[in-house]
Amino acid sequence: xxxxxxxxxxxxxxxxxAADVVEDLLNGYRSEGAGPFDAAAGRIRWQQQHxxxxxxxxxxxxxxxxxxxTQTGKHIKTGKLIEPLAVRVNPDRxxxxxxxxKWFNRNxxxxxxxxxxxxxxxxLLLFIQNY
Amino acid sequence: xxxxxxxxGAIMALCIGLSVSFVAVGDDxxxxxxxxxxxxxxxxxxxxxxxxxxxxxxxxxxxxxxxxLPVRSWVKIMxxxxxxxxxxxxxxxxxxxEVLAYLSDNAAxxxxxxxxxxxxxxxxxxxxxxxxxxxxxxxxxxxxLPNRLVRDNPxxxxxxxxxxxxxxxxQGSFNEHSVVIxxxxxxxx
Numbered sequence: 258x259x260x261x262x263x264x265x266x267x268x269x270x271x272x273x274x275a276a277d278v279v280e281d282l283l284n285g286y287r288s289e290g291a292g293p294f295d296a297a298a299g300r301i302r303w304q305q306q307h308x309x310x311x312x313x314x315x316x317x318x319x320x321x322x323x324x325x326x327t328q329t330g331k332h333i334k335t336g337k338l339i340e341p342l343a344v345r346v347n348p349d350r351x352x353x354x355x356x357x358x359k360w361f362n363r364n365x366x367x368x369x370x371x372x373x374x375x376x377x378x379x380x381l382l383l384f385i386q387n388y
Numbered sequence: 389x390x391x392x393x394x395x396x397g398a399i400m401a402l403c404i405g406l407s408v409s410f411v412a413v414g415d416d417x418x419x420x421x422x423x424x425x426x427x428x429x430x431x432x433x434x435x436x437x438x439x440x441x442x443x444x445x446x447x448x449x450x451x452x453x454x455x456x457l458p459v460r461s462w463v464k465i466m467x468x469x470x471x472x473x474x475x476x477x478x479x480x481x482x483x484x485x486e487v488l489a490y491l492s493d494n495a496a497x498x499x500x501x502x503x504x505x506x507x508x509x510x511x512x513x514x515x516x517x518x519x520x521x522x523x524x525x526x527x528x529x530x531x532x533l534p535n536r537l538v539r540d541n542p543x544x545x546x547x548x549x550x551x552x553x554x555x556x557x558x559q560g561s562f563n564e565h566s567v568v569i570x571x572x573x574x575x576x577x
Contacts, residue, residue: 311474311475312474332448332449334475335448335449335450335546335548335549336544336545336546336548336549336552337446337447337448337449337450337549363476363477366476367475367476
């Protein structure tokens with residue numbers, strides 16, 4: 258009984274689970290008319306090259322985050338190291354909806370020169386989560 | 389006669405004293421010898437102590453300590469985040485306000501630290517540099533470095549990447565003895 262109590266305490270002490278956070282976000286995108294979401298489409302998008310006007314070179318998500326999400330990335334302009342995005346090596350990832358939206362906003366604008374659509378965000382999110 | 393000897397002796401003692409003190413002062417020019425009497429005796433700049441600054445600004449680049457630039461520079465930087473060295477780094481209003489307050493409160497001209505004072509002295513009063521690398525203090529400390537060690541070094545690439553070579557940069561220590569240049573090793577001049 259005591260042991261169950263301890264396990265219960267451990268459980269309620271856990272921070273937000275990535276799966277719940279992602280599901281909530283996907284539901285939000287669905288309500289905007291997007292879906293169904295496809296991790297394979299997200300994978301293609303991850304590597305898709307776009308001309309970045311300021312840098313005058315082709316860039317993709319992988320340029321800074323690395324093609325392998327379990328690896329540490331490196332910002333191609335500043336050289337700053339970026340912690341891996343894959344949840345299985347970095348459990349903090351995808352646990353904060355506000356942070357996810359903030360970075361979609363910043364990085365879609367940086368990479369594509371525009372905001373991402375709900376469909377694009379959903380596909381990418383699923384790809385990252387399943388990696 | 390005695391008076392002459394005494395005067396000569398005094399002058400000689402004064403000369404010796406002065407030369408010894410010049411040697412002592414010139415021995416370590418880390419912050420410039422004129423700043424010896426100023427501020428807290430540290431060889432470092434105050435570390436970053438603000439979560440918003442660390443997570444918002446430090447996510448993309450090294451979180452440069454506020455003590456590297458004067459208030460007027462930080463105001464200019466935070467007022468032009470839509471074009472932050474070519475990138476849009478805009479923050480929402482409350483976050484921007486918090487970050488600017490932190491940077492201003494801990495700027496070079498608000499810190500009683502010699503390191504910050506040395507930087508401040510190297511900036512003309514009517515100038516508000518946006519880059520630490522533009523300050524005379526910075527160029528003076530780095531002028532000996534050939535391009536192959538920094539700009540042409542694929543593991544460094546830019547003088548803006550403090551932490552690439554200054555292994556204690558995040559702790560606010562930029563002492564040359566803790567410098568390790570990737571691919572080249574320790575640097576001691």
